[in-house]
Amino acid sequence: EPEVTQTPSHQVTQMGQEVILRCVPISNHLYFYWYRQILGQKVEFLVSFYNNEISEKSEIFDDQFSVERPDGSNFTLKIRSTKLEDSAMYFCASMMDTQYFGPGTRLTVL
């Protein structure tokens, strides 16, 4: 059964560094999403992406964040200058009609 994959499973970085989180969506899906979950808190929507552009973004998704689909298969989330409060699980999801989630990347900012 096709599934969404994410790499790395765990990323540790120093505050102020740039990180790129990678996702491979399910191959025939057209809609792509990033969510995050701070430890002990709710899953929060960050951004949705369709037809090579952002279709919706939350207040969390500020200028430090960007997304792209560089090669037609990968979908990436870049955080330009990480802060301590960016430490969280980041989930990618893709959708044709129903959203399916990847296993997540645990980002730890020191």
Place this chain on the structure above:
Amino acid sequence: DAKTTQPTSMDCAEGRAANLPCNHSTISGNEYVYWYRQIHSQGPQYIIHGLKNNETNEMASLIITEDRKSSTLILPHATLRDTAVYYCIVRVARGKLTFGQGTILTVHP
């Protein structure tokens, strides 16, 4: 998206049916009811969804009231592996998912 209300926690004995309720009294006519679950910190797992008819798949059944203001997710024979946080979400087609706190379901032997 319409707000949903779920009990904070529920218990269920292994092998018995787990019935998880959800209220969504402000649901709009074009909004679907979706159920996901999350085991520990894994990615949310899709379970089932519906618009107004009852639905069943290999994982669960979804019962939606006629006025669509509430629904019940039924896990017919709960196992220990069904222990998870269950989220009831209403959204328009292709929209973002807005997660609440969900219901912590504990299945015990």
